Amino acid sequence: MEPTDLLTRLADRRLLAIVRGSDPDAALDTVLTLVGSGIDLVEVSLTTADALGVIERAATVLGPHAALGAGTVLTTADARRAASAGAVFAVTPGVTDAVGEARALGLPVLAGAMTPTEVAAALVEGATAVKLFPAGLGGPAHLRALRDPFPEVAFVPVGGVDAAAARDYLAAGALAVGVGGPLIGRAASAPDREGLRERIAAFRALAGESR
Template sequence: MDLQSLLRERRLLAIVRGRHAESVLETVLALAGEGVGLIEVSLTSERALDVISRARTALGSETVLGAGTVLTAQDARDARAAGAEFIVTPGIGDGALEARHVSLPAIVGALTPSEVIAASAIGADAVKLFPASSMGGPDYLRALRAPFPDVPFVPVGGVDAQSGRRYLELGATAVGVGSPLIGDAADGGDLEALRERTRAFLRIAAEAGR
């Protein structure tokens, strides 16, 4: 799987984290039903590996499903066994290194220039700029792209509709969006509101930065 090309094509990575496994699964299926093609299930969610396995069985090939908050080598192996097609890490560590070892595509977290260099050096398919909002948001991405014009950045952390559009206009490969998109759906909340927000974010992803 060419994860970098999928990120460039789809522009939106939905990040699902929740306290109730059934609600997390329903959220994943609702996102896929609205056309979100890249979905990350955080391993901090209740029974996350079971959710990934069940969602992978239920979803067609158009939806690419990954595991997030992958910290350890065992996390990476477990995610792969559950059916995750890529992993996402908050930083550079054993989870990212194991993903490379088992040929599992990885979006590796980094914030500083030194971390961007390190993530690229271990073969990250994309760099998760995290937490993006803590360093000035879109303006920080613009500053980083000057020395790293060829690095595929995926800003994550505090990305809402307005900043998401701006990140994409400034050259982000894709944006990763959690609570501003998911709301309370993964904790048993309103799925119809989730669907409405999803349609809005998909419009932004289709329009921005083209």
């Protein structure tokens, strides 16, 4: 995936689903349910049990249809393992050596940043977009403040983003929002397909309203 492709998907979908859980089979089912229900921009956190196996199995099933990324990429080794497993983009919680390594491997990166200094550092390292994290600390007002000196940066708020907050962040100029718990619930740790589908429908409606 090229950086422009990721930006296009973020702008079109407005929603990045973040899967994190304790059961690899449930996590895989969650990824497949998300994609099958129309959310085809999915991050599997490396804190998920057997996360690399989940990414590899999902990539085999889905092929190029879905944009499947690895999250919580902290180290250069993480970046290499994520690429080998079939991730097509990487997400980091901060500006680490993993950003440059992922870019060297051809993966676009959403690099975590909270302050102007961190945003600037993420751009220097080649980040495709900035994961505003943890977004809940400053809320939409913090995003608006950052967009003044960085009007061309693609921001994706993550952390504490429920449906109401997602509306506010998108209205404040976020390119997209990253949503974990409020969307996934416990589906990546225990079967909850019906509840997951209900939450997917609600968040897809919200993303559609924001276009």
